[in-house]
Amino acid sequence: MSDSGEAKESHPAVEQDFKSQEGQTTQNSNKRTLDEASKNETSGLETLKKMAKPTARKIEFKTIEEEEEDALPLECSICRKPFLNPVVTNCNHYFCNLCALMHHEKNTNCFVCNQPTLGVFNTAVDIKKKIVNVRQKARAMVKEVSTMLAKALVIRKNADAMAAQSAGMVEDVETVMGIVDAHGETSAEDPTSWDEIVDLVESMEVVAAKAKEMAEKAAEMVKEANDTTETAKREMAKALGVMRKVKWNV
Secondary structure, three states: OHHHHHHHHHHHHHHHHHHHHHHHHHHHHHHHHHHHHHHHHHHHHHHHHHHHOOOOOOOOOOOHHHHHOOOOOOEOOOOOOEOOOEEEOOOOOEEEHHHHHHHHHHOOEOOOOOOEOOOOOEEOHHHHHHHHHHHHHHHHHHHHHHHHHHHHHHHHHHHHHHHHHHHHHHHHHHHHHHHHHHHHHHHHOOHHHHHHHHHHHHHHHHHHHHHHHHHHHHHHHHHHHHHHHHHHHHHHHHHHHHHOOOOOOO
C-alpha cells in the first residue's frame, strides 16, 4: 500500500513537470518561428526597398514658347493653321501650297512682304523636316508619359504589398503578446521559461520596429506615385501642345 501511495503522491509532480516541458517546447518553437519570420521580413523589406528605388530619369522637354522661338514656322501665314504641303517663296516666306496658289490668283505679290513672287513656290524641305521632327518628338513625349504612368502603377502595387506585410507583422506581434500575457505568470516561476518569454518580447520589439519602418516606406512610395502621376499629366499637356502644331492625317 505504501508503494502505491507513493506513486499516487508523485503523479502530480510528474504531470506538472511534463506540462512545464511542454510549455517550454512550445515557447522554443514560437521563438524559432519568429526568428525565421524576422529574417524573412528583413529580406522582404530589403527587396521591396530595391524595387521602390527611383529609376526613372528626369525628363526635360522644351516648352511650347521655346519651340516658337525656332526660326522656322509651323503654321501658314495665310490660313494660320499647321502647314499642309508647305512651300517657300523666293523671299523666304512659307505657306501651304494651296493657300499660296489661291493668293497668287488674286495678288502676285507675297502675302507677308508684298514682294513679287513670280509664281515660284518651291517645296519647303526644311519645314517638312521640322514637321517630321516635331511628330517624332510628340510621339516620344507620349511614350515617356506612358512609361511614367506605368512606373507609378508599379510603385503603388509595391506600396500596397509593403503595407500588407507591415499589417501582418503587427498581427504577429499582437498574437505573441497575447501568448505572453496568458503564460507570463506561470513562466515567472521558472527562470528558464521567463528568459524565453523575455526573448520573445525583445523579438517582437524588433518586428514592431520593422513594421513601422515598412509602413512609413509604403507611405513614401504612395507619395512618389502621386508625384509621378502629376508630372505625367503636365508632360502630357506639353505633348498635346506640340501635337497641335502639325497635321497628323497627311
